[in-house]
Amino acid sequence: MYRIFCKSYNNYLFQYTKDKFHDEYRFKIAKSLKLLTNPKEYKVNKENNSLDYQKVNDLLFYMNQHINEFPKFKAFLWTLESRGMKGKYFGVTQEEDLREQIKLINMFLNLLYWED
Numbered sequence: 001m002y003r004i005f006c007k008s009y010n011n012y013l014f015q016y017t018k019d020k021f022h023d024e025y026r027f028k029i030a031k032s033l034k035l036l037t038n039p040k041e042y043k044v045n046k047e048n049n050s051l052d053y054q055k056v057n058d059l060l061f062y063m064n065q066h067i068n069e070f071p072k073f074k075a076f077l078w079t080l081e082s083r084g085m086k087g088k089y090f091g092v093t094q095e096e097d098l099r100e101q102i103k104l105i106n107m108f109l110n111l112l113y114w115e116d
Helices: 002-019 027-032 039-048 049-063 072-081 095-109
Strands: none
Touching: 002 027, 002 072, 002 095, 027 039, 027 095, 039 049, 049 072, 049 095
C-alpha cells in the first residue's frame, strides 16, 4: 500500500509539473504530502519540529479520525507507523485543506493515479 501511495503521488505531481500548474490549489496541498514519501526526511523534519512535519502530523491525526469514512486508511496508517510516522495534533492546518488531502490520498489508494 505504501508503494502504491508513493508511486501515485509522484504520478499526480508529474501531471502538474509537466503542464506548469504550480499555482493550482490541489498541487499545493499535494506538495505537503511529500514527507510521507520519504521516512528519512520525515525524521529530519521531526527532529527540527518543522512546519512541514506539523502539517503532516495534523493530516495523519485527521486521517485516523476518519478511518470509518475511508477504510483503506487503517492499513495505510499502519504502514506509515511501521516507518515511524504517527499522527499528532498540532492545529496548524486548516480543516478544509485536511479534507482535500484525505480525498486525494484516498484516490491514490484507489489507484486513480497508478501507472506502473
